[in-house]
């Protein structure tokens with residue numbers, strides 16, 4: 001744990017579609033301290049207003065990294081308790097671009113994450129993209145440009161630029177997406193596919209699922225939150241031990257060297273499209289069962305909505321239990337507010353009671369990642385939270401019950417299976433990693 005820190009490369013700004021107006025840089029700064037995130041992507045640097053905000057509120061820190069300007073830092077430090085105030089926060093220049101184009105006779109829609117080392121390169125990147133599409137209309141701009149061309153442009157722009165295909169399994173907007181993606185990196189990037197060094201696995205898949213594709217061997221599997229609001233930041237993230245500067249962080253991601261410790265993962269079953277099924281028919285199937293029914297709903301006879309697990313099965317050339325000889329650490333978490341919601345017995349994590357206890361917790365025990373990953377359970381108990389101590393013990397032992405999501409229905413993850421009545425397709429999972 002020594003020297004390790006948490007990085008979230010993928011978040012958004014108030015100017016991206018369906019994103020919270022609260023995602024200002026100073027709010028992000030405060031939430032990073034509460035959560036225990038050391039390096040955060042600014043998100044949406046292609047948007048003119050976000051770019052203005054970056055230039056106004058951030059100041060250069062270590063090479064390629066930025067701090068919040070002392071003026072805003074001072075004000076915001078006053079709003080959070082001593083227990084988290086001294087956590088360090090650095091910003092890194094990041095954005096997500098959506099490309100839409102036709103290739104091999106089909107419509108393709110892909111999202112990609114781009115990291116750049118300095119403001120003048122961002123300005124030049126934005127200048128070039130302005131010729132292709134309207135950057136002001138969305139924080140995650142939609143460009144009529146081939147992903148391969150965007151990759152070429154990024155590589156030519158700066159040797160330290162980094163291009164990462166985002167949430168590669170999402171059905172609608174990704175590299176391997178069942179609706180508008182490709183079957184291989186080569187199809188999408190042709191002779192430039194070797195330039196792809198890392199892919200983002202997304203919320204609905206984890207490294208275990210991705211190891212099943214030999215075409216991903218040698219690529220670093222990264223995770224990011226794709227947060228549309230502050231509390232969702234770092235629900236997935238990277239754990240690094242690299243020196244705190246852009247080049248070292250980039251190098252760790254590109255090479256997957258010893259500075260890259262691993263990823264923090266959402267349980268993939270929680271995703272809305274993990275299993276196959278029909279929402280209206282109440283039919284939930286795993287890919288094997290779907291095959292048995294020839295892809296048709298046993299209730300209504302219409303084609304089933306295929307989930308991410310099914311798409312992985314389609315492209316995988318290895319069995320589900322395949323493990324590489326050596327691999328990076330995979331650490332599952334359940335966001336603290338979700339654990340509290342389960343303990344209190346409220347639906348959703350937005351309740352006032354949950355919020356209040358969450359505040360008490362970080363005030364007493366430090367940031368969220370410290371509570372989830374490091375604080376001794378005895379200490380949590382002694383601080384007055386015996387039930388939570390038990391829950392966190394179970395999380396660390398990976399004793400959870402899952403009810404996989406399907407056809408747009410979110411999955412449910414429970415630490416105490418008896419705390420709620422889970423439907424019959426739930427199963428008890430004991431992960432052994």
Ligand SMILES: [Zn+2]
Nearest residue numbers: 096111166167
């Ligand atoms: Zn995206």
Ligand SMILES: [Zn+2]
Nearest residue numbers: 278281297300
């Ligand atoms: Zn049906």
